[in-house]
Amino acid sequence: MGFLLRTAFWLGVVAVLLPTVTRSPSDDGGQSAVSAADAASAAASTVADLRQFCTRQPDVCAVGMQVASAIGQKAQAGAKIMMEMVSETLSSSERAPVTTGAAGKLDIARPTSSQHTLSTADLVPEWRGPAPRREQAARPPG
Numbered sequence: 743m744g745f746l747l748r749t750a751f752w753l754g755v756v757a758v759l760l761p762t763v764t765r766s767p768s769d770d771g772g773q774s775a776v777s778a779a780d781a782a783s784a785a786a787s788t789v790a791d792l793r794q795f796c797t798r799q800p801d802v803c804a805v806g807m808q809v810a811s812a813i814g815q816k817a818q819a820g821a822k823i824m825m826e827m828v829s830e831t832l833s834s835s836e837r838a839p840v841t842t843g844a845a846g847k848l849d850i851a852r853p854t855s856s857q858h859t860l861s862t863a864d865l866v867p868e869w870r871g872p873a874p875r876r877e878q879a880a881r882p883p884g
Contacts, residue, residue: 796803
């Protein structure tokens with residue numbers, strides 16, 4: 743049922759946004775287009791009629807209010823779940839730094855919290871002696 747309502751909604755949006763084909767007055771039997779004043783008065787009449795709907799149909803109005811209340815509660819529950827998911831995502835992203843590139847792909851398997859198991863001596867690189875000079879080895883004797 744929800745799928746049908748969503749489909750009808752989006753089809754209505756598409757129908758409203760589609761461009762209209764303008765016709766010449768001779769094409770539509772000599773009838774002119776609706777003026778802005780006529781459209782405004784029709785809209786005002788419709789709003790006035792809708793205001794009186796609950797007095798004419800109190801049962802339908804009561805059911806409609808219950809449905810609207812249930813939809814509002816579902817929307818609030820969905821918004822609460824979304825906020826929890828977003829805050830959970832943000833809090834986990836504060837713990838793990840965001841990296842990009844090839845190094846970022848390797849960081850996925852690494853735990854987010856460091857265990858600090860290396861000592862200071864472990865962090866010092868091994869000493870390597872100076873590389874032999876290539877100039878001296880390439881010179882011919884003499």
